[in-house]
Amino acid sequence: MKPPCYQCGEPAVVDGLCADCYDKEHPLIEVKTPLTLLSCRKCGAVKIPGGWKKLSVEATDSDDLWPHQVDVLLDHELKPLVSGVEITIEEEKRLDRVLSIVLKVIGKSHDTLPPHEEQHNVEVRFSYGTCDTCGMMSGGYYEATLQIRADGRKLTEEEEDDIVRIVTEMTVAEYGTNEKAFVTKISTDKYGIDFQLGSEHLCRSIADVLEYQYLAQRKQNYKLVGQDKGGKDKFRITILIRLNRFGLGDFVRVLDNPCQVMAMGKSGLTCFDLVQKQRFTINPKSSKWRTIEYLASKDERRKYMVTTRVYGQPVQLMDSETFEITELDEFLLDNDTDTGATVYGLIIDEEFFLLPRE
Numbered sequence: 001m002k003p004p005c006y007q008c009g010e011p012a013v014v015d016g017l018c019a020d021c022y023d024k025e026h027p028l029i030e031v032k033t034p035l036t037l038l039s040c041r042k043c044g045a046v047k048i049p050g051g052w053k054k055l056s057v058e059a060t061d062s063d064d065l066w067p068h069q070v071d072v073l074l075d076h077e078l079k080p081l082v083s084g085v086e087i088t089i090e091e092e093k094r095l096d097r098v099l100s101i102v103l104k105v106i107g108k109s110h111d112t113l114p115p116h117e118e119q120h121n122v123e124v125r126f127s128y129g130t131c132d133t134c135g136m137m138s139g140g141y142y143e144a145t146l147q148i149r150a151d152g153r154k155l156t157e158e159e160e161d162d163i164v165r166i167v168t169e170m171t172v173a174e175y176g177t178n179e180k181a182f183v184t185k186i187s188t189d190k191y192g193i194d195f196q197l198g199s200e201h202l203c204r205s206i207a208d209v210l211e212y213q214y215l216a217q218r219k220q221n222y223k224l225v226g227q228d229k230g231g232k233d234k235f236r237i238t239i240l241i242r243l244n245r246f247g248l249g250d251f252v253r254v255l256d257n258p259c260q261v262m263a264m265g266k267s268g269l270t271c272f273d274l275v276q277k278q279r280f281t282i283n284p285k286s287s288k289w290r291t292i293e294y295l296a297s298k299d300e301r302r303k304y305m306v307t308t309r310v311y312g313q314p315v316q317l318m319d320s321e322t323f324e325i326t327e328l329d330e331f332l333l334d335n336d337t338d339t340g341a342t343v344y345g346l347i348i349d350e351e352f353f354l355l356p357r358e
């Protein structure tokens with residue numbers, strides 16, 4: 001026979017208590033009420049011990065926002081007393097700045113007892129402020145300037161779009177962990193784009209990516225902007241990324257041969273040699289790199305129609321704009337390029353070069 005529970009007289013199961021009395025004596029979680037939720041009026045970030053926690057969601061009105069904010073708050077304010085508890089949050093009542101919620105918790109207060117449900121009523125009081133990031137942003141704070149230029153030309157639209165996309169993606173990716181991950185200002189003029197960035201670290205990482213992706217030149221300098229509270233000199237960095245004169249599809253001369261730029265990136269510059277009819281890749285450290293000379297923009301290529309293709313005879317191509325006919329050794333053309341097909345070519349110093357197929 002089991003001894004009776006010393007609180008209610010029912011048969012005892014654990015530590016001299018019945019299951020109900022044991023559960024009551026051993027709550028699954030500990031949480032205080034009322035709780036104060038201080039959030040940023042602008043971005044919804046929640047103040048937690050040691051800083052502001054940004055929300056990983058973008059919500060437009062506060063009805064969508066509060067469940068995420070309460071989650072963040074409870075992450076810090078709710079202490080599970082046993083492992084493996086399941087918690088659901090239900091809204092009970094919401095006035096302007098006061099929210100009543102019910103926490104429904106399911107778990108086992110003791111290994112030998114079945115799971116049970118426990119309810120906790122919690123009141124959340126909202127208060128509002130400005131988080132560090134929004135404060136710095138609205139104050140125009142920036143640590144670094146990233147300047148994008150191109151050598152002897154304007155940036156192309158594709159380059160501008162691509163660079164703005166990279167800056168945006170990298171800033172967003174760092175946003176949750178770096179309170180200075182924001183762009184204070186973007187300005188474009190005929191020379192290129194300037195980004196003012198809240199974080200020097202972010203600026204350097206973006207510059208690394210752009211430098212590799214565009215095989216660009218990089219220069220950086222520091223400017224003295226004043227002194228901090230301790231009297232130490234404060235500097236602001238400017239990183240200049242200068243893209244090459246040539247871009248994708250443009251024509252360059254490498255070791256005296258005309259080539260078309262096919263790809264550029266971390267692994268180097270891939271060109272198609274229009275004389276040798278083969279691809280090769282070089283990187284900025286190779287000796288060949290220094291021989292690169294800009295020849296022509298990709299817009300200089302010409303479109304041709306194959307007008308005559310007969311075995312054993314030169315191929316005839318007609319310029320689609322001037323209708324001039326150019327003759328070409330038949331072995332230069334792929335076997336499956338027949339009469340009527342479109343091909344592209346480039347004329348350099350009056351010499352015709354067939355371009356690789358796209």
Ligand SMILES: [Zn+2]
Nearest residue numbers: 005008018021
């Ligand atoms: Zn009992």
Ligand SMILES: [Zn+2]
Nearest residue numbers: 040043131134
């Ligand atoms: Zn904020």
